[in-house]
Amino acid sequence: MVRTDVQLMLDVKAGDGNSFELLLQRYRTPLVNFLFRMVRNREQAEDLAQEVFLRVYRAREDYVPSAKFTTWLFRIATNLALNSVRDNRYQKLEVSIDAPVSLDAEDGDERTMDVPEKHPNIEQHLVEDARRKMIRHAIDKLPEKQRAAVLLHKYEELDYAEIAKILNCSESALKSLLFRAYEALRVELAPLVAQRARQ
C-alpha cells in the first residue's frame, strides 16, 4: 500500500529517515522542473530544490497536517523562487552596467539541455528549438506571480484552492490571474497559437 505524503511526513516527524527518502524521490523532479522554469538556471534550480527539502526536514518536528503536503511544499518552493528571481533581477541590473547580458547567454542552460541526441532532420530540430525558445521567453516575460500560477496550474496540476493558498490569494483572484497570464501568452505566442489553432 502506497503511503500518502502526509503519512510519510508524519513518519519523518517520528524519526523515520526512509520516509524522507521516499518524499525526496517523489518530489525532486517536479520541484526541480518548477524551480527551473521559475529561475531559468538549472544549477540555481537544483540549489533551491535542495533548500526546499532541507526546510521540510528542519520543520519536521513542528509539522502538523493542516493542509495538503504539496501545498506546503510548493509554497516553500514558490517563496524561494520568487525571492531568487528578485535577487537575480537586481544582480542583472548591477552586471548590466559593465557587461550587458545577451539573450543567448541567458539561454545557455536551455541549449545544452534540449538538444536531442539523434535528430533525423537538423532543420526540423532548429524549428522546434526556436519554438521552445519562444515559449520559454513568453513564460519568462510573465510577471512573477502569474508565472508561478501558470506553472503550478499547468505543470504541477494543482487545483485552484491549492494554488490560491500557495500564492496567498483568493480563488477568484487566482482565476483572474491565470486568465490574464493566458491572455499575455496568447498575445506573445500569437504566430504559434494561430499555427496550432489551424492544425
Add this chain to the structure above:
Amino acid sequence: MESRILGYVDGRLKESERLEVEKHLAECAPCCLRVNEFSAVAGLLDELPLIEPSAEFDTRVHARVAAEPQPKAGWWAWMHFSPRIAFAASMLLLMALWLGYRTGTPIAPTIPNDDQAMMQDLPVLEDHDVLQNFEPLKDLPSPVQSDDDSDAQQPQHM
C-alpha cells in the same frame, strides 16, 4: 464566463458548469475563439520537455540533511540518564550532606562516662567548696546534734 474558460479548457469544471459553458459557446463566437486559442497555448506549454535532476542531487540533499544539528532537547532532557552527570550529581550530594553535617553539629570531644558524670556534679562540688571555705561560717557555733544525727554524722570537731 472569463473565470470559467480556462477551467473548461483544462477539463476542471463540474459537469453542470461544463454544460453551461458549452451552451454559452454555442452562441458566442468571441468566447469560442478564446477557448480555441487558450487550448493552443496549453498545447504549446506542453511542448517544453521535462528535465531530470542531476546525478549529484540526492547526494547533496543527503549531505545537507546530515550536516543539520540534532533537534534541541526539551527542558526535561536533563533527566535522561548520563553516567557522568549522575556521578557528578551524587558526588555533589554527598559533599553537601557531609558539609551540612559538619557545620550543623557542635564539635564535642568524646568524654568517658565517669568523667561525664563528674562534670555534671561540678556545680554541686563548687558550692560545697565555697561553703566549706567561707570564713564567717567558721565563727558560727557548732550545730546542736540530735540523737538521730549522732549515728548518721561524724562530729565536725574532734
